[in-house]
Amino acid sequence: MSGTLLVATHNAHKTGEIRTILGAYFDEITDLTAIPGMEPPVEDGDTFAANSTIKALAASKERPDALILADDSGLEVDALGGGPGIYSSRYAGEDATDATNREKLIEELAKPEHAGDARTARFRCVVTVAQAGEVVGQFDGAVEGRIADAMTGEGGFGYDPVFIPEGYDKSFGELSAEIKNGMSHRGRALEGFVAWLEKR
Ligand code: ITT
Secondary structure, three states: OOOOEEEOOOHHHHHHHHHHHHHHHHHHHHHEHHHOOOOOOOOOOOOOOHHHHHHHHHHHOOOOOOOOEEEEEEEHHHOOEEEEHHHHOOOOOOOOHHHHHHHHHHHHHHHHOOOOOOEEEEEEEEEEEEEEEEEEEEEEEEEEEEEEEOOOOOOOOOHHEEEOOOOOOOOOOOOOOOHHHHOOOHHHHHHHHHHHHHHH
């Protein structure tokens, strides 16, 4: 396969993982750094799928000839009623960073009202593919796991150092990129995309 894939994200970590997973299928994988003046769209959908669609269509409007792939993802924690979910990137507030989001999550689950709660959680990802202003494919993926009591590891990004995938006793921050990508929400959503590409 060949050509360029434009990933509709400002998150360089997502671009990096997507490049690692899809590198063999494209000559080039770029992201929104290739469209410097683009206003980020308002992600006001109430599902991962809706926000993923908003990002894909906004980028497709700017680059109608390009194959666009948007990724909307987040962490659902059962003890928080599925939160932060679609609000994962802003969990610690408007100026949140990956570090403040992780700290807030660990602090929240350490509160007495959550003592004894299950720490089960999952990452979800919805990938939307667009071309010429239309959605041409949508794929999702999830990985089950639990929230650690404290951060471990330096790898990955976002909530990786506090998420321990099912079947492991180490966080995504400690596990290799190869292990993470082979089982992650993003890896699984991209498997659907690859199957679609191969049929196209
Ligand atoms: P774009 O919208 O520009 O793509 P974003 O980082 O704002 O970038 P989202 O709105 O999809 O992306 O928010 C995703 C949130 O979930 C963000 O806080 C991430 O750190 C976190 N997240 C997503 N995938 C993750 C992963 O594989 N490992 C750890 N955290 C992840």
